[in-house]
Amino acid sequence: MYNHRIRRPSLLDKVCTPEQAARLIQDGMTVGMSGFTRAGEAKAVPLAMAERAMVDPFQITLMTGASLGNDIDRRLTEAGILARRLPFQVDPVLRAAINRGEVMFVDQHLSETVELLRSRQMGPIDVAIVEAAAIREDGGIIPTTSVGNSATFAILAEKVIVEINLSQPMELEGLHDVYIPTRRPHREPIPVTSCESRVGLPYIPIEPTKIAAIVFSERSDSPSANEPPDAETAAIAGHLIEFFRHEVKQGRLGMGLAPLQAGIGTIANAVLHGLIDSPFRDLRMYSEVLQDSTIELFDAGKLSFASGSSITLGPRMTERFLSNLASYKDRIVLRPQEISNHPEVIRRLGIIGINTALEFDIYGNVNSTHVNGTQMMNGIGGSGDFARNAYMSIFVARSTAKSHAISSVVPMVTHVDHNEHDVDVLVTEMGLADLRGLAPRERARVIIERCVHPLYRDAALDYAARAARLGGHTPHLLQEAFDWHLRRMRTGTMLDPT
Amino acid sequence: MYNHRIRRPSLLDKVCTPEQAARLIQDGMTVGMSGFTRAGEAKAVPLAMAERAMVDPFQITLMTGASLGNDIDRRLTEAGILARRLPFQVDPVLRAAINRGEVMFVDQHLSETVELLRSRQMGPIDVAIVEAAAIREDGGIIPTTSVGNSATFAILAEKVIVEINLSQPMELEGLHDVYIPTRRPHREPIPVTSCESRVGLPYIPIEPTKIAAIVFSERSDSPSANEPPDAETAAIAGHLIEFFRHEVKQGRLGMGLAPLQAGIGTIANAVLHGLIDSPFRDLRMYSEVLQDSTIELFDAGKLSFASGSSITLGPRMTERFLSNLASYKDRIVLRPQEISNHPEVIRRLGIIGINTALEFDIYGNVNSTHVNGTQMMNGIGGSGDFARNAYMSIFVARSTAKSHAISSVVPMVTHVDHNEHDVDVLVTEMGLADLRGLAPRERARVIIERCVHPLYRDAALDYAARAARLGGHTPHLLQEAFDWHLRRMRTGTMLDPT
Numbered sequence: 001m002y003n004h005r006i007r008r009p010s011l012l013d014k015v016c017t018p019e020q021a022a023r024l025i026q027d028g029m030t031v032g033m034s035g036f037t038r039a040g041e042a043k044a045v046p047l048a049m050a051e052r053a054m055v056d057p058f059q060i061t062l063m064t065g066a067s068l069g070n071d072i073d074r075r076l077t078e079a080g081i082l083a084r085r086l087p088f089q090v091d092p093v094l095r096a097a098i099n100r101g102e103v104m105f106v107d108q109h110l111s112e113t114v115e116l117l118r119s120r121q122m123g124p125i126d127v128a129i130v131e132a133a134a135i136r137e138d139g140g141i142i143p144t145t146s147v148g149n150s151a152t153f154a155i156l157a158e159k160v161i162v163e164i165n166l167s168q169p170m171e172l173e174g175l176h177d178v179y180i181p182t183r184r185p186h187r188e189p190i191p192v193t194s195c196e197s198r199v200g201l202p203y204i205p206i207e208p209t210k211i212a213a214i215v216f217s218e219r220s221d222s223p224s225a226n227e228p229p230d231a232e233t234a235a236i237a238g239h240l241i242e243f244f245r246h247e248v249k250q251g252r253l254g255m256g257l258a259p260l261q262a263g264i265g266t267i268a269n270a271v272l273h274g275l276i277d278s279p280f281r282d283l284r285m286y287s288e289v290l291q292d293s294t295i296e297l298f299d300a301g302k303l304s305f306a307s308g309s310s311i312t313l314g315p316r317m318t319e320r321f322l323s324n325l326a327s328y329k330d331r332i333v334l335r336p337q338e339i340s341n342h343p344e345v346i347r348r349l350g351i352i353g354i355n356t357a358l359e360f361d362i363y364g365n366v367n368s369t370h371v372n373g374t375q376m377m378n379g380i381g382g383s384g385d386f387a388r389n390a391y392m393s394i395f396v397a398r399s400t401a402k403s404h405a406i407s408s409v410v411p412m413v414t415h416v417d418h419n420e421h422d423v424d425v426l427v428t429e430m431g432l433a434d435l436r437g438l439a440p441r442e443r444a445r446v447i448i449e450r451c452v453h454p455l456y457r458d459a460a461l462d463y464a465a466r467a468a469r470l471g472g473h474t475p476h477l478l479q480e481a482f483d484w485h486l487r488r489m490r491t492g493t494m495l496d497p498t
Numbered sequence: 499m500y501n502h503r504i505r506r507p508s509l510l511d512k513v514c515t516p517e518q519a520a521r522l523i524q525d526g527m528t529v530g531m532s533g534f535t536r537a538g539e540a541k542a543v544p545l546a547m548a549e550r551a552m553v554d555p556f557q558i559t560l561m562t563g564a565s566l567g568n569d570i571d572r573r574l575t576e577a578g579i580l581a582r583r584l585p586f587q588v589d590p591v592l593r594a595a596i597n598r599g600e601v602m603f604v605d606q607h608l609s610e611t612v613e614l615l616r617s618r619q620m621g622p623i624d625v626a627i628v629e630a631a632a633i634r635e636d637g638g639i640i641p642t643t644s645v646g647n648s649a650t651f652a653i654l655a656e657k658v659i660v661e662i663n664l665s666q667p668m669e670l671e672g673l674h675d676v677y678i679p680t681r682r683p684h685r686e687p688i689p690v691t692s693c694e695s696r697v698g699l700p701y702i703p704i705e706p707t708k709i710a711a712i713v714f715s716e717r718s719d720s721p722s723a724n725e726p727p728d729a730e731t732a733a734i735a736g737h738l739i740e741f742f743r744h745e746v747k748q749g750r751l752g753m754g755l756a757p758l759q760a761g762i763g764t765i766a767n768a769v770l771h772g773l774i775d776s777p778f779r780d781l782r783m784y785s786e787v788l789q790d791s792t793i794e795l796f797d798a799g800k801l802s803f804a805s806g807s808s809i810t811l812g813p814r815m816t817e818r819f820l821s822n823l824a825s826y827k828d829r830i831v832l833r834p835q836e837i838s839n840h841p842e843v844i845r846r847l848g849i850i851g852i853n854t855a856l857e858f859d860i861y862g863n864v865n866s867t868h869v870n871g872t873q874m875m876n877g878i879g880g881s882g883d884f885a886r887n888a889y890m891s892i893f894v895a896r897s898t899a900k901s902h903a904i905s906s907v908v909p910m911v912t913h914v915d916h917n918e919h920d921v922d923v924l925v926t927e928m929g930l931a932d933l934r935g936l937a938p939r940e941r942a943r944v945i946i947e948r949c950v951h952p953l954y955r956d957a958a959l960d961y962a963a964r965a966a967r968l969g970g971h972t973p974h975l976l977q978e979a980f981d982w983h984l985r986r987m988r989t990g991t992m993l994d995p996t
Binding site for chain 2: 101109
């Protein structure tokens, strides 16, 4: 009955229950699992693993593409399975375990994981668990809503468990473009020269004898958790659109701008949403995750093509996307994250990268990950792949958080994910700071004037002025560089009552 | 009499004195000048500019490849010419002016400057001043000991001043490989697929009518300022060689290792020097600057090929190199720094990057540039191009400085140039910390055990342990994260007297 989902008859006897498949995972193993930004993760087998660990405890190293949906990271954490986890996560329960030091989390650039595996600097992968729409006659695996690291996990793993998701339409076939770089020292240029380039196979090529188990599931991807645009995110989008108009006027960009990348989350999604009402046209995306805004831009006639590694939509957009899949399919390609985030391609295409900052400082250093320099939020994700190598690197944030108790612009960030060298433009709802070609003292002036919330402006100016009087290329007062953070920890707010 | 140096007869009437050429530079201009790590900088014209500014003050933005020799940055600073300077410098007088906030210094990844110029995010270049061995019949400029940014400066500039250095042998012709990436959105892959790849022209192609002046000089490059290897640098090299042997034993590297990059300076040069007595063979370099160690490795039969953007040698090696130029020439290529440092090529070739840290912290973040987070030393140079995109990124430092008054390993670095995501291996004379695949708490354990000087070990362990008890993925005590630096500023030493 599943002949169109398992097209290689000899594999039919590999079909088993998730519980049976989960038994292939043994204590101490390294497991590579599909899933990127809550899209296309294996679902039935990891949940069966969590069940089993309740009675038969075991621990593994779990690698994925990026974050998982369906509370899988929570369930695996609660079951005590995760000894080590990489390269990204967004789950509150796992996050707490990481911050307690119970799960060793390796926060990695998303393009790098498979490079490290391939060169045996990490690994080896014992078992890969990959969600699929179908298995081809030749054993090739057709992914679902993400490619992520699935291809290299499956190619390098000793055994592969395929989880066929019957809720995903067969029409996904053809959406993917799986290209694996050739081996060093004979590695050839990656032939992607435009967002549209198709350079690989529409499936993951593996040796079919490695497929050790096939299970079925019907569980959907978790919907995107993005919140709808609001007045602040609309203001951020507005500043950015005004800036792009200026760049077009100066002749530095055309009306199609440059290939756009946008990080996950509410703000980056809202910024792209804002382009619907902009004058720009024939836009292209070369991004990691395609979000609601991608579909909206297609439908508004603004977007010509979108390349990503996954597609993560809210409930309404999921329905629209799936019911019109044929009409979107020739305008979308999903690639391995190594290719969507590849330094080579990012520099070649000249991408405009738009990512979200947790906080940034008056000199333009960005913290994307650590609250008070200590507590992990999610991880750096792909933002470092893009920021270092992009044509233009933009970071967005609301100027304050927690009802103004936290300023997102601080004298010195408590953790640096993106340094001054990699940050071209900063935007809050207050305004936009164009830092290109500026020295640190000049950057401080522009950032404080344009981006800081008025409640914090005087304090920021005061810090910068007092530091500058003592001298230095990047003037700081080390004894009080973190005073705002310490006040927040002590009193609940960064605001100075005096 | 200079027909072999100026092979296009119509250009002979452009010959003038440095003073005459210097008059082409007007107040407010942006000048792009040759010169990379004290090699191949224009000499006569900038010195004439400095003379002129003493009586006729003017200010410019000066862009170069990297650092200059012949005290040119000092002379230009003293003459008050530099309003803005980028992307790198090493001069004490200029450094002081930068730290006083008098010269606006833009500290840039060395691969990025010409990308920003080409896309008109900086610039335009009014005048390029390029040292040459000769000018070809077609007007093409043959560089001397560096390529740096010279090609793109000359191609984009409105006017070009060529400074023919008669002290440089004509035999340099053929050493260079000038490749300029094609324009976006039709940029093709950069065809460099090995250290040896020659993919461009052996000269800088420009429109000859742009050559506005030609001057002659006989001044040599300044010799390298590297100090000879000592017991500490030998220990660092020893740890690294032991590590490489282990990697070979594990099958992750062959006896030719992988293409090597080494940053400027005494320690990186000494590390490469150490490879002379190693078992490795058929080594290759894909680096920025070729230093004494490059020639020594050639002569020891260890090195098969070296690709760089400049060649900067001490007096003895300069003589050896120049008197045997023919024998080295087919084993060396000098490229534009955009290509020597290109993310695309660095990731493709799988480079081992070895760079020097000013300080690093117990979690593996590296400060390459700022003393006490404030005072600029030199600049990030190309280390960021390599560290982010390399196969393996190694940072080296002596464990202490100033007779143990400064520990190079600190609880938290005061400035981050290379973050935890980009640092694979740390080495001091005490030992080597292999951080691959480790979470921050694990890294702290390894770094403190292997790299910290015994005088600081207990204090580092104490900080890490107390921070870890309070929790967090990267545990820190913000209120005392910079205490070591503050103590040094207050008492002259980071050592706690208690």
